Amino acid sequence: MSDPQSNTDILEYLYDIDRRLKLLESRLSKLETYSSPPIEDKMAVFLTVPDSIRKSLFAVSKLESCTADEVSDVTGRHRSIENKYLNELYRGGWLERERKGKKIYYSMKKKAVQDKDKHWSAVEEVEDKLDQLLG
Amino acid sequence: MISYWGERMLLSFHSYKGGTGKTTLVGNLGVLLAREGSKVCIVDTDVNGPGLHSLFDIKYDLTLIDFLQGRCRAQDIVYKHDHEGIELYIVPTRACEEDISSLFNTPGEAREKMSELIKVLQRDLSIEHLLFDCSPGINRSSLLTMNLVDKATIICTVDVQDIRGTYILSSMAEKLGTRANLLFNRTPRDKQKEIDEVIKDFSNKLGTDLLGSIAFDDYVARAWSRKLVMEEDPECDYCLQLKSIAGKLV
Numbered sequence: 001m002s003d004p005q006s007n008t009d010i011l012e013y014l015y016d017i018d019r020r021l022k023l024l025e026s027r028l029s030k031l032e033t034y035s036s037p038p039i040e041d042k043m044a045v046f047l048t049v050p051d052s053i054r055k056s057l058f059a060v061s062k063l064e065s066c067t068a069d070e071v072s073d074v075t076g077r078h079r080s081i082e083n084k085y086l087n088e089l090y091r092g093g094w095l096e097r098e099r100k101g102k103k104i105y106y107s108m109k110k111k112a113v114q115d116k117d118k119h120w121s122a123v124e125e126v127e128d129k130l131d132q133l134l135g
Numbered sequence: 136m137i138s139y140w141g142e143r144m145l146l147s148f149h150s151y152k153g154g155t156g157k158t159t160l161v162g163n164l165g166v167l168l169a170r171e172g173s174k175v176c177i178v179d180t181d182v183n184g185p186g187l188h189s190l191f192d193i194k195y196d197l198t199l200i201d202f203l204q205g206r207c208r209a210q211d212i213v214y215k216h217d218h219e220g221i222e223l224y225i226v227p228t229r230a231c232e233e234d235i236s237s238l239f240n241t242p243g244e245a246r247e248k249m250s251e252l253i254k255v256l257q258r259d260l261s262i263e264h265l266l267f268d269c270s271p272g273i274n275r276s277s278l279l280t281m282n283l284v285d286k287a288t289i290i291c292t293v294d295v296q297d298i299r300g301t302y303i304l305s306s307m308a309e310k311l312g313t314r315a316n317l318l319f320n321r322t323p324r325d326k327q328k329e330i331d332e333v334i335k336d337f338s339n340k341l342g343t344d345l346l347g348s349i350a351f352d353d354y355v356a357r358a359w360s361r362k363l364v365m366e367e368d369p370e371c372d373y374c375l376q377l378k379s380i381a382g383k384l385v
Contacts, residue, residue, distance in 0.1 A: 044311055046275070047246070047282040048311055048312070050243065051241045051243045119302055119340065119342075122336075122340030122341055123299055125337070126337040129333045130330075133330065134326065
């Protein structure tokens with residue numbers, strides 16, 4: 001028969017480990033968000049993508065081109081869950097996908113970069129015009 | 136309920152740099168909309184440098200921060216601005232070194248709490264126009280608000296720092312799927328016409344809706360946030376320009 005007192009102790013240890021792991025996890029996810037580019041996309045992701053799916057999107061951003069299996073290795077969630085999330089991200093316009101043989105590869109959508117250049121030329125133009133106007 | 140000024144709306148006001156005249160503009164716009172018969176509320180989400188309470192001379196007890204931290208109800212942080220019977224409410228905030236989103240575990244939670252505030256204001260006070268005075272720059276509080284509203288207005292001055300930042304803010308709005316308006320404030324008066332032409336092009340290329348420009352106004356500068364020019368002299372030049380802007384905005 002096990003000793004009820006030591007059972008309680010073990011439970012307390014487990015709770016403590018669980019609490020510390022959660023803390024580490026939240027610190028890690030914060031660090032991840034600080035260390036990878038680009039900032040504008042990251043902000044939009046933070047605000048418009050649900051908390052659960054965001055992890056998958058960050059994994060794709062890090063791996064560049066990957067399958068649901070590879071994303072699952074990074075997030076620690078089951079492949080079938082990642083399949084579902086990646087599909088949602090694809091439908092939401094965040095990801096591109098390409099079939100190679102039996103596998104589907106996901107990558108970040110690249111359209112934003114072209115838009116950025118287009119908008120930046122507007123800044124250069126307005127600066128030129130204001131230069132002429134105000135000296 | 137549809138007021139003279141159109142449908143219910145959530146509007147946010149942003150700028151890349153500080154000192155663009157954002158709070159002054161939002162405060163006077165709030166007075167203007169309320170004078171026209173709308174029920175208006177202005178929320179100060181600039182938690183790192185709040186100023187709305189000074190402009191409206193509010194002696195606050197509980198503020199937005201207390202609500203977000205779960206220390207009080209949404210109803211406890213709303214202060215009525217008493218002036219000639221207008222229905223204008225202010226939600227002030229006290230200065231805080233943290234960002235709004237850092238008070239929560241996830242952005243989702245922060246969003247939910249802000250949505251709760253909006254819901255209560257609309258339900259209990261029948262607020263038609265909810266204006267958010269946001270903190271300058273790219274930060275999570277400001278983007279969180281941008282994500283909640285119907286239209287985000289970017290206030291820019293004729294300053295290269297501001298103009299480059301406006302490009303960043305407008306692309307943020309685009310990514311968040313929020314319609315962005317562009318307003319140039321404090322423009323040099325003697326070149327206003329020429330500047331209007333230049334900014335029209337700029338706004339088109341950024342894909343924002345141009346609200347126009349407001350020339351630098353000495354009367355507003357002399358009011359030094361001690362008084363609201365829309366209450367002192369609603370027919371002043373600044374107020375007339377603001378009225379034309381308001382017509383495009385709501």
